[in-house]
Amino acid sequence: MKLILLLLTFFLSAQAYAQQDTEKRSDTGHQERHGQQGGMHGDGHGDHEDGEHGGGHGHGGGHDHEGGMHGGGHGHGHKLDETRLKQFFEPLPESIIDAKKNAALIKLGKKLYMDPRLSINDKISCNSCHSLSNFGVDNESTSPGHEGKRGGRNSPTTMNAALHIAQFWDGRAGTVEEQALGPILNPVEMGMPSEEAVVKKLKAIGDYKTLFAEAFGDEKDPLVYKNVGVAIGAFERTLLTPSRFDDFLKGDKNALNESEKRGLKKFVNMGCVNCHNGAVIGGNSYRKIGLVVPFETSDPGRYDVTGVESDKHVFKVPSLRNIAKTAPYFHDGSVETLDEAIRLMAKHQLGMDHVGHGMIRDIKAFLGSLTAKNAE
Ligand code: HEC
Numbered sequence: 001m002k003l004i005l006l007l008l009t010f011f012l013s014a015q016a017y018a019q020q021d022t023e024k025r026s027d028t029g030h031q032e033r034h035g036q037q038g039g040m041h042g043d044g045h046g047d048h049e050d051g052e053h054g055g056g057h058g059h060g061g062g063h064d065h066e067g068g069m070h071g072g073g074h075g076h077g078h079k080l081d082e083t084r085l086k087q088f089f090e091p092l093p094e095s096i097i098d099a100k101k102n103a104a105l106i107k108l109g110k111k112l113y114m115d116p117r118l119s120i121n122d123k124i125s126c127n128s129c130h131s132l133s134n135f136g137v138d139n140e141s142t143s144p145g146h147e148g149k150r151g152g153r154n155s156p157t158t159m160n161a162a163l164h165i166a167q168f169w170d171g172r173a174g175t176v177e178e179q180a181l182g183p184i185l186n187p188v189e190m191g192m193p194s195e196e197a198v199v200k201k202l203k204a205i206g207d208y209k210t211l212f213a214e215a216f217g218d219e220k221d222p223l224v225y226k227n228v229g230v231a232i233g234a235f236e237r238t239l240l241t242p243s244r245f246d247d248f249l250k251g252d253k254n255a256l257n258e259s260e261k262r263g264l265k266k267f268v269n270m271g272c273v274n275c276h277n278g279a280v281i282g283g284n285s286y287r288k289i290g291l292v293v294p295f296e297t298s299d300p301g302r303y304d305v306t307g308v309e310s311d312k313h314v315f316k317v318p319s320l321r322n323i324a325k326t327a328p329y330f331h332d333g334s335v336e337t338l339d340e341a342i343r344l345m346a347k348h349q350l351g352m353d354h355v356g357h358g359m360i361r362d363i364k365a366f367l368g369s370l371t372a373k374n375a376e
């Protein structure tokens with residue numbers, strides 16, 4: 001009797017959960033279409049209420065998630081057909097900036113991104129912490145900036161970042177254009193003393209005078225601090241990394257192998273997709289780390305931005321594109337391997353205490369299919 005009740009409860013909550021998911025997907029779709037414009041969604045998230053997923057997932061603990069009720073990838077229960085996949089995911093857009101029209105701007109942005117002269121001692125560029133030849137990261141838990149000083153957070157990748165609802169782990173900058181102006185003046189990053197100092201330094205470099213004039217031809221005084229951000233942001237908008245998963249979403253069923261497909265199914269059926277969804281598989285909502293089982297961290301996260309009590313330990317859900325290449329993980333870079341990140345996610349976000357090796361192996365395989373195609 002107890003068992004029947006339990007099953008019934010699970011069935012009902014699963015139903016409610018599925019419905020909720022559908023609703024959320026239409027929300028998310030909305031956010032994504034408009035997200036590029038900027039920070040206007042910074043406070044419009046409103047979908048991270050704690051416990052919202054408790055119903056769907058809090059049941060975790062004692063069940064066998066390898067097989068059993070979630071279908072374990074064998075297809076009974078939740079079938080992963082195209083319609084269902086499209087509720088959760090969409091392929092990366094071909095482009096989000098007109099590269100031809102903005103060629104001069106993008107060229108300038110790339111030069112600035114790579115240029116250590118944007119830092120006080122000519123040693124650190126954006127590329128030092130967000131290496132273009134290394135998936136936009138430095139693979140350090142926290143990054144050494146000016147004089148080797150480190151901040152408290154892990155460098156997220158700049159790849160596909162322009163598609164996020166906002167920038168930084170806590171979403172405190174609205175756009176990549178706005179974000180880019182922060183690190184240059186940050187004493188533990190590039191350490192420049194002031195906007196004026198940056199402009200003065202750039203004006204003394206002949207190349208930049210010309211490049212700014214070409215990029216901002218219609219402006220009287222093109223070399224101003226704000227335009228440094230505009231140019232770097234434009235360049236960052238070109239950093240999209242399509243993967244085999246995009247081919248799969250567009251209909252090429254052979255783009256993923258069997259293990260990757262099993263992993264995808266588990267990723268969806270377990271509920272990872274509830275937070276990691278959309279075009280960049282995340283990046284479009286704010287959620288609490290430790291939603292079901294508390295997670296030890298002293299970082300207040302989004303609380304620092306909003307001052308709202310329920311935003312403590314809430315972070316922007318990271319994109320999972322290229323995730324196999326961007327270790328270490330989490331906002332503080334405290335998690336070294338992808339296996340461990342998956343295990344901790346299952347436990348703390350979904351209340352699943354004992355996920356098996358097979359589960360982790362398959363999900364990891366699926367996540368591997370999100371690596372940039374040109375890098376495989
Ligand atoms: C010393 C290392 C360092 C340097 C130099 C640096 N960054 Fe970062 N970057 C970080 C860290 C750490 C974060 C996360 C900070 C946080 O969330 O509070 C970050 C966050 C970002 C993000 C947000 C990505 C996301 O997913 O939210 C972007 C975009 C970015 N940096 C671009 C740049 C650009 C452009 C430059 C050069 C102007 C730059 N960074 C210079 C370390 C660095």
Ligand code: HEC
Binds near residue numbers: 271316341
């Ligand atoms: C309730 C929302 C939620 C669910 C469900 C969820 N995640 Fe996450 N995920 C997050 C948040 C928020 C973070 C950032 C945590 C932090 O840095 O402290 C994150 C971080 C990660 C990271 C590390 C990313 C990075 O760049 O460091 C991986 C990998 C990941 N999640 C995979 C998964 C997998 C696999 C599942 C399913 C087993 C899952 N997540 C379920 C919200 C969620």
